Amino acid sequence: MQGTLTVSMAATQGRTRDAALDADAALTALYTAHYRRLVRLAALLLDDLSTSEEVVQDAYVKMHSAWRRIRDPQAAEAYLRTTVLNLSRSRMRRRQVAARHAAKPMPDVASAEHSAMESFERQSVMAALRALPERQRECLVLRYYGDLSEAQIAESMGISSGAVKSHASRGMAALRTALEEQ
DSSP states (O other): OHHHHHHHHHHHHHHHHHHHHHHHHHHHHHHHHHHHHHHHHHHHHHSOHHHHHHHHHHHHHHHHHTGGGOSOGGGHHHHHHHHHHHHHHHHHHHHHHHHHTOOOOOOOOOOHHHHHHHHHHHHHHHHHHHTSOHHHHHHHIIIIISOOOHHHHHHHHTSOHHHHHHHHHHHHHHHHHHHHHO
């Protein structure tokens, strides 16, 4: 009984080795004949050559492990093509999911130098604004910081719209001159 089991196991191992050798030889022939065509197919689907090569290599590995289940060796090329197509689809789905869940980029943040310059410019504008006569300063502050119309400024200051225009015009000219000097 034990002798029969040993002979049976040796025969099974021999067939397994023969099947592995058959699979190796068949896949070598298929690789030589179809590798480039399959990479082109995957590249057209994925738009990435290195990923396409990986997909095709994965297809050959899957085929090698499934070689015993392939009944018709003539259908091996179709099996490879289908496997490449399915693996490419899977990679595309993963890419789409990753793109959907990718972290949002941080908004552009100004550099420290930019912030320092803005602070300096703001201080310069404030200093020039403080140097203006009271009515011109009030007019400009209500217009540009308060975002009021000429009529609203005239009403707030108790002056005519023409006076608002005059004070605003003179104030802007004085500000421009003061800031250009700095």
